[in-house]
Amino acid sequence: MFEVLQHTYQMVHCNVKQKQGNHEFNCAFVYAANETDSRIELWNDLINLSVGMDKSWLILGDFNCFLEAQEKLGGNPVDHSNMKEFRESINDCQDLNRRQFNLTDLKEIKIRGNLNLVQ
DSSP states (O other), X not given: OEEEEEEOSSEEEEXXXXXXXXXXXXXXXXXXXXXXXXXXXXXXXXXXXXXXXXXXXXXXXXOSSOSSGGGOOSSSOXXXXXXXHHHHHXXXXXXXXXXXXXXXXXXXXXXXXXXOBOO
């Protein structure tokens, strides 16, 4: 079962509960704007959501920005200031939430498989 907790034109933030059992987590679906100023609004929204977050939190989508220059193929040159803002926002969310996630955590989530969610 899921419940929309907040939405903006760049994000939908939900609470997701397992069909059987007590497991639940928060999830934000992102489609970031192409404009830098608009993305900064999104980064601030995510940071504000992270304050007091007491559940696991999954953020996924199209951020229209890169963490590392190697992720970019073709097109306009990489804007390092945009990458810096994106990286700082992620770090701020982790610092406020006091949780650090890494690749091992993501692998564990994938291995657990289907959560039997109610639609």
